[in-house]
Structure formats: C-alpha cells, structure tokens
Amino acid sequence: MSAPPEGAVPNTYRAGPDERGRFGIYGGRFVAETLMPLILEVEKAYAAAQDDPAFQAEMDRYLAHYVGRPSPLYQAARLTEHLGGAKIYFKRDELNHTGSHKVNNCIGQILLARRMGKTRIIAETGAGQHGVAVATVCALFDLPCVVYMGAVDVERQKPNVFRMKLLGAEVRPVTSGSRTLKDAMNEALRDWVANVDDTYYLIGTVAGPHPYPTMVRNFQSIIGIEVRQQMQEAEGRLPDSLVACIGGGSNAMGLFHPFLDEPTVAIHAVEAAGCGLETGKHAASLTGGSPGVLHGNRTYLLQNDDGQILDAHSISAGLDYPGIGPEHSWLRDMGRVNYVSATDAEALAGFSLCSRLEGIIPALEPAHALAHVVRLAPTLPKDHLLVMNMCGRGDKDIFTVADALEVPM
Amino acid sequence: MSETAAATPLPNPAPVTDRIARRFADLRAQGRAGLVTFITAGDPDPETAAALLAALPAAGADVIELGMPFSDPMADGPAIQASSQRALAAGMTVPKTLAMVRAFRTRDPDTPIILMGYFNPIYRYGTDRFIADALAAGVDGVIVVDLPPEEDEELCGPALEAGLHFVRLATPTTDDRRLPKVLEHSSGFLYYVAIAGITGTRSADAGVVAEAVARLRRSTELPIAVGFGIKTPEQAAAIARFADAAVVGSSIVDRIARWTQSPAGGPGGLVESIAAFVRQLADGVHGARRG
Known part of the structure; x- marks a missing residue:
C-alpha cells in the first residue's frame, strides 16, 4: 500500500499495512x-x-470465560437526556476482567x-x-x-x-x-x-x-466487531458516530477498524490536551506534533526543531505519551478520522458528570472521550446513534482526581 | 522524505570518502589494530567537547565516533544516556555537531570521523540536507542504531550514493541467514556488537568474540571493529589481537561524568585526564599483537 496522492480516497482504509509494516x-x-x-x-x-x-x-x-466478553453495549439514557442530542451508547470495556480493554x-x-x-x-x-x-x-x-x-x-x-x-x-x-x-x-x-x-x-x-x-489492532478489533453486531441487534443498523480517547491509540483502533470503510460512520478520536494546546503542556501528538521516528516506528511525535522528543503532559497517565500509533497518523493524513483534543479540566468535568449521571466512574482516559461527547452530542439529532468506548474504569484514578479537585482523602 | 518503493536497488558502496580506507590500510601495513574512541558531541558542554575531540588523535585514537545526542537513546546504557542528557542540557544540536566536525577538520585532515546516533534528529534535519552538510563538514560515515537493513531507503541508500559511508552493526543475533543482508550495503568497516545488550554494561568473553569475528571474516573483506563492553586497556588489547579495531565509549564518557561531579583542573584538567586514559587504551590496542 503506497500513500495515495493528496486528496485521493483509497478504495479501502483497512488494507494496511504493506509488507514492510x-x-x-x-x-x-x-x-x-x-x-x-x-x-x-x-x-x-x-x-x-x-x-x-x-x-x-x-x-x-x-x-469469553476469563475476560468476560462480549462486553455490553449500554444505552446511557441519563447522559443522553442531559445532553439533549444524540442517543449515546457506551461500549463497556471497563467491565472486562482487570478493568480495561x-x-x-x-x-x-x-x-x-x-x-x-x-x-x-x-x-x-x-x-x-x-x-x-x-x-x-x-x-x-x-x-x-x-x-x-x-x-x-x-x-x-x-x-x-x-x-x-x-x-x-x-x-x-x-x-x-x-x-x-x-x-x-x-x-x-x-x-x-x-x-x-x-x-x-x-x-x-x-x-x-x-x-x-x-x-x-487486530486483537483489539473485537471491540468494534462486537459493537457492529450489538448495534444491529439494538437498533437494526450501523452507529452514526464513534468516539474514543487516544494515547497510543489501541482502544480507538479496536473500535474504529471494523468501521473504517463505512462512509456513513463519523469517527472521532480525542487526544489529551493537558493544560491546553497553547501551553505546550499536552500529549496531543497529532494536533500538536510532527512526523518523526521513535520506538520502532515513524509516526507523529511531540518533538523540538532538533528532533529531540518532548515530554508529554496529561492528568491521565495512560495518555501521557509523546507519540501515537502509526495507523492513526495515516488516518489523520487521509482525513478519515477526526482527531480532536480535550484538556485535563474538560476530562475531569466528564469524569464527574458520568459518575453522577450514570453511576459509572470512568478512568481518566475515557473521561477525555466523554469530554468530546459532551461537546458533540448536543449538536446532533436525537436519532443519531453515538458509541463511546468506555475503555477503563476509574477506581485507579480516585486519588489523582481528589488531588485535582483539592478534596482531602 | 524519501518514500520510494522498497525494490529500488541501492548503489554499490563505492566510491566514498576514503579517510577510513586509508586509515585501516595504514594500520594493516603497520601490523596493528586501531583504537576507535567514542565521545558525545556537546558533552560536558560544546567548548570542552571540541577540545576533547581535538585531543583524541594525538592521544592515540585512530578513528573517532562522535555521538549525536538524542533524548531517547534506546540502545544505550546509563553512561551514554547520561552523556546525551548532559550534551542536550548544554544546548547541543545537529547543526552544532556538524560545526564541531568542521572546526576539527581544519586542523586534522586525516582522522576519520563517524557520527553515531539515532535517526530522528537526522530525519528532522532533513536526510538529504544532512548528508550534504555532513560531507561538507568532513564527516566520513554514519552509524545509525535504529536503521536496520529493512529501512535502507531512509538513509543508507542516499548516503552511499552521495559518498558518505554507512557503517552497519552486526550483532550476536545476526545469524548466517541474515548476515548477507547486513553486509550487502555495509561500507567503511563493519561494527561487531560484542554482546546482545546495551552499551556500557556486560563484557563479552574475548574467545567468543574471536569466533564471531572469524565467522564474519569468511563473508566480508571489510575491516571489523568490535565494541560494546570494552572498558579497560586490557580488554581493548584482548580484542585487538584479532579484530581490526576496538571501540571504547562508555568508560570514556564515565570519566566525563565523574569530572562533572567535581571538575578537577577545569576543562583543561578533563582534557588531560581523558587523553591520558586514551593513551593507555592505545598502548594496549597498538601493542596487542606483539609477543
């Protein structure tokens, strides 16, 4: 697979990689x-x-018997009502054994x-x-x-x-x-x-x-494969939008990959903007980085003009990485996936909102995806089916969140 | 960016700058092995590093490996990691590294200089521009740790075409099936990594390394330098009995680290103490095949 000329749409987004990876x-x-x-x-x-x-x-x-798959596709009714737009589903990968995807x-x-x-x-x-x-x-x-x-x-x-x-x-x-x-x-x-x-x-x-x-990606694609089937059973059709957080990008690739060739499915990935993209203290390699070579692959990296890797920053340790999976870099350049970001503060707001409305304490990583759902859902009609990957549970983060909210434990 | 098809044939590894060939021919004529010394450009600071570089040939270094500092040196142990960090903290960059070589060349037209590092700073600088500027500065070759033969089109191909040596690493994991691929576009000399591991940690048994070098010699005419885990004049001498050159790095930059803790004698003191250590190494290497 060679890169098509700029602006060209490939026959499929699922053929990669080539024999050289x-x-x-x-x-x-x-x-x-x-x-x-x-x-x-x-x-x-x-x-x-x-x-x-x-x-x-x-x-x-x-x-099936150790991890507990398939994980449920759950309709988040109260969050849907609160945001007043798209019908929101969570893919419950936080319910897996060990608490994440x-x-x-x-x-x-x-x-x-x-x-x-x-x-x-x-x-x-x-x-x-x-x-x-x-x-x-x-x-x-x-x-x-x-x-x-x-x-x-x-x-x-x-x-x-x-x-x-x-x-x-x-x-x-x-x-x-x-x-x-x-x-x-x-x-x-x-x-x-x-x-x-x-x-x-x-x-x-x-x-x-x-x-x-x-x-x-292939091992994580079980997420998207299940969503396809579960959404078919629940609504009789494909979802309209997918949302997932990305650090390295494995939960996102797992959800997205089975849908890449469905032109009606909009796909959004949310990077960690840390203290804000303008502060330089963030982990948004795609929105704030440039192509480089690190850890065995060429991909978008946070780096300075001399090619030295910069420190990432995010309240979420799982997103605190200055690179991203190479397939995401390609999907960004192809324009197939919409890469956006959410700050620490927005993620914390999503964390609290989800905990109170749905009784689900999310990990700080999917709290970034929630932050984008909060922005996106109200702009969409009520029959718009939105799936967010709840890729981890938040028990591990309660001390970090308490600290950020200045709550003594 | 060079994103050509995988099948593009690479040029033969000639002609290239010939300081390396001349140096190894001289060593061979003298019946002795060479000493390759490694320091990191900009460690402990750009000025002192330039003074260190200038002092190496007179102290007995036959070939110089000049490290290009990188924030994430995945194949290096603690000594060279720390050396990179000191250089970066002192403001070292790719342009400053090239300028350092250019200044060295005005006074030393003969000692080969190999730049050693990782690909990202080169990629960011622009591969073609890097090759041109390195040649203009008087660089003889490059060793890029994270560019195996599978990624030859990135730098190896264009470098050989322009006349810049691409020195390849062979390792204990490079088996007979893979060796031809590693040798195919190697030029200048072959760098045998004596251990499966990172720099400056374990030391290999000289007998085992001798066997490995003998195996390589059956497949290549290139001079063979051996590095990783060679720390003392005695170890360097043991390697020099059968290899064309011994590479010493971590134990040199360790001395720079110790000096930064208590900078005895100022920069001049550091240069003197490094030169004294390199003389010991050179005595070991150059005398190894006598008696």
Whole structure:
C-alpha cells in the first residue's frame, strides 16, 4: 500500500499495512539490529497463529470465560437526556476482567508468546492498566513478568502498582528522562535487547515496530466487531458516530477498524490536551506534533526543531505519551478520522458528570472521550446513534482526581 | 522524505570518502589494530567537547565516533544516556555537531570521523540536507542504531550514493541467514556488537568474540571493529589481537561524568585526564599483537 496522492480516497482504509509494516509513510521497523531477527520471528509466529483455527479458538475461550466478553453495549439514557442530542451508547470495556480493554490484547499476545516458547515476559505501562493486564495473564500462565513503569507514574498510580505486585509481577520504576511512559518503553526495549533468547516483549498499544501496531489492532478489533453486531441487534443498523480517547491509540483502533470503510460512520478520536494546546503542556501528538521516528516506528511525535522528543503532559497517565500509533497518523493524513483534543479540566468535568449521571466512574482516559461527547452530542439529532468506548474504569484514578479537585482523602 | 518503493536497488558502496580506507590500510601495513574512541558531541558542554575531540588523535585514537545526542537513546546504557542528557542540557544540536566536525577538520585532515546516533534528529534535519552538510563538514560515515537493513531507503541508500559511508552493526543475533543482508550495503568497516545488550554494561568473553569475528571474516573483506563492553586497556588489547579495531565509549564518557561531579583542573584538567586514559587504551590496542 503506497500513500495515495493528496486528496485521493483509497478504495479501502483497512488494507494496511504493506509488507514492510507501513501505513503510507508511517510505521516500519526502526529497531537496532540485535532486535531485528526477533521482530521478524514475532511477525512469522503471528502470521502462523492467524492461520491456525486452534489459536483463534483458544483465544475466544479465554476472552469469553476469563475476560468476560462480549462486553455490553449500554444505552446511557441519563447522559443522553442531559445532553439533549444524540442517543449515546457506551461500549463497556471497563467491565472486562482487570478493568480495561488492555486485557484483550494481552490474551492474544500471551498465547503467541507461549507458542513461540518464550519463558519470560516484559512490558511497559503508563497508567498501569496494561501492566495489570500483563501481570494477570502472566499469573494465569505461570510466566515471570517484569513491568517497566515511569517513576512519576508509579507515584500517581499506586493502586495499580500494588495490584501488579499482588499478581506476582516485578515492577521496575524507571528514573531516566521524563520518568513516564516513553521512558518505560525505552527501558523495556533495553531489557529486550539484553534478553533476546527467552524474553517476549508484550507491547500494550498499537505502536512500536511492525508487526506490533497491526497485531495489537487486530486483537483489539473485537471491540468494534462486537459493537457492529450489538448495534444491529439494538437498533437494526450501523452507529452514526464513534468516539474514543487516544494515547497510543489501541482502544480507538479496536473500535474504529471494523468501521473504517463505512462512509456513513463519523469517527472521532480525542487526544489529551493537558493544560491546553497553547501551553505546550499536552500529549496531543497529532494536533500538536510532527512526523518523526521513535520506538520502532515513524509516526507523529511531540518533538523540538532538533528532533529531540518532548515530554508529554496529561492528568491521565495512560495518555501521557509523546507519540501515537502509526495507523492513526495515516488516518489523520487521509482525513478519515477526526482527531480532536480535550484538556485535563474538560476530562475531569466528564469524569464527574458520568459518575453522577450514570453511576459509572470512568478512568481518566475515557473521561477525555466523554469530554468530546459532551461537546458533540448536543449538536446532533436525537436519532443519531453515538458509541463511546468506555475503555477503563476509574477506581485507579480516585486519588489523582481528589488531588485535582483539592478534596482531602 | 524519501518514500520510494522498497525494490529500488541501492548503489554499490563505492566510491566514498576514503579517510577510513586509508586509515585501516595504514594500520594493516603497520601490523596493528586501531583504537576507535567514542565521545558525545556537546558533552560536558560544546567548548570542552571540541577540545576533547581535538585531543583524541594525538592521544592515540585512530578513528573517532562522535555521538549525536538524542533524548531517547534506546540502545544505550546509563553512561551514554547520561552523556546525551548532559550534551542536550548544554544546548547541543545537529547543526552544532556538524560545526564541531568542521572546526576539527581544519586542523586534522586525516582522522576519520563517524557520527553515531539515532535517526530522528537526522530525519528532522532533513536526510538529504544532512548528508550534504555532513560531507561538507568532513564527516566520513554514519552509524545509525535504529536503521536496520529493512529501512535502507531512509538513509543508507542516499548516503552511499552521495559518498558518505554507512557503517552497519552486526550483532550476536545476526545469524548466517541474515548476515548477507547486513553486509550487502555495509561500507567503511563493519561494527561487531560484542554482546546482545546495551552499551556500557556486560563484557563479552574475548574467545567468543574471536569466533564471531572469524565467522564474519569468511563473508566480508571489510575491516571489523568490535565494541560494546570494552572498558579497560586490557580488554581493548584482548580484542585487538584479532579484530581490526576496538571501540571504547562508555568508560570514556564515565570519566566525563565523574569530572562533572567535581571538575578537577577545569576543562583543561578533563582534557588531560581523558587523553591520558586514551593513551593507555592505545598502548594496549597498538601493542596487542606483539609477543
């Protein structure tokens, strides 16, 4: 797949990546030679697993009986009434075992790691949702697990750090750089390069070298596949709009991908604007960044004129990353997805609103998506079907929110 | 941006600037191995780094690897990470790195300089502009850690075409099946990474590395330099017995780190102490094949 000329509409938005792992100019395999044979091995093993019905069957079994899929598609009646416009549905991926969408991908990759004969698992985590999901599947399959987590995130996501330890994982705080998700990913890559023989790197988002962006997207696509079917059952048709938050972009790709070729479905992705795009303290790579190469792929990055990566900022540790999955970068350039942003303050307002109106305490990550739903829904007619991915629950965030709202705990 | 099709054939790795070829030919004629030293451009600050660079050839460095600092050096250990951070904090940039080489070249027309770093600062600067400016400054080659053969069209192809060496890394994970792909567009010399790991951490057993180098020699005529985990004159000498050059980096920049903690003797003191260490390394490397 080569990038069509500007303004041209491709026949399909779902054909990527090409054989080199590119979505247009984005993606690729920008890794050290030491890792290259391993990346190729993962690609080969994943291709073989995709062709093996036994792999799919085993994954389906765990997704149904361990994760609890399908997650419900729930009509948020009070929020719909409050906003007075579009009919709002939540895809309830916060109800999954471990409390977020992250586990969908972890089930797939841990089964792959086992097929490859790997005996040690490493991962990076931001908010700790991916770390908890990795620690969970490692406990399930009795594999030793090391999770790299920025020291700043260790501090602001203490409940998840404790959960990972309870599950038997070793959490290694990362004190280099900005001490957040990007540095955790650097450190995980350093570990991998030194432990190539026995170790599998279980990446948590649709970023990194090929085949990770594609593989993670495919494992998360269960979200969108279920929404299609559930909306058909509920309303007899396709949804009109989809909304999801994006840090690396895995919950969004999972929801969006099955709908990319449906021209009637409007798609909105919400980046973290932190203190505001104009302040420079944000994590909005697509709205405030430029193309560059980091962590194995070409994608939009927050960087300075010299190509040095800038620190991201968001109240949500899960969105606090200066890059984004390469497929999102391509979809942005193609104009297929509408990329917008929401500030910390807007996310906090969405967090509170949803908690009180729906009795659902959202994670701070989907609270960004909620912030955009609050803006969007009132502008749409009442028969407009809007689906928002509630990709994580907010229990882990209550201390951060209390702090932001200056409520003593 | 060079976004051409994958199938575009790359030019043969010649002709290129020949300081590297001359230097390795001289070493071969003298029957000894070379010492490759690494420092980061701008560490501990641009002026002192320029003085360090200028002092390296006289202290015994045969080839210089000059690190281009990057905020996220994924293949580097704590020593070179910290070195990059010091350089960036001191305001180092790609244009300043090129200017540093240009100034060095006015006084040293012979010592090969290889820029070593990560792709993003080059990509951001503009790949074609970078190649042209690097050649004009007197750079002989580049090592870009995160550009494996699979991404050759990004920089390797245009660099070779323009006459800038593209020095490739071979590693313990580069097996026989993959080796031809790694060697195909290598030029200047081949850099063998002695351990599967990051810079400045473990040290490999010299016997194991010797076997690996012997395997590489069966497939390439290029000189072979060995690096990663070589910290002492003794370790460098052990490698120099069979490799064409030994690369030392982390243990040099570690000395810069210690100096920044207590800057004994000012910048002049640092240059003197680094030169003294490089002399020890050079003595080890240059004498390795005697007796």
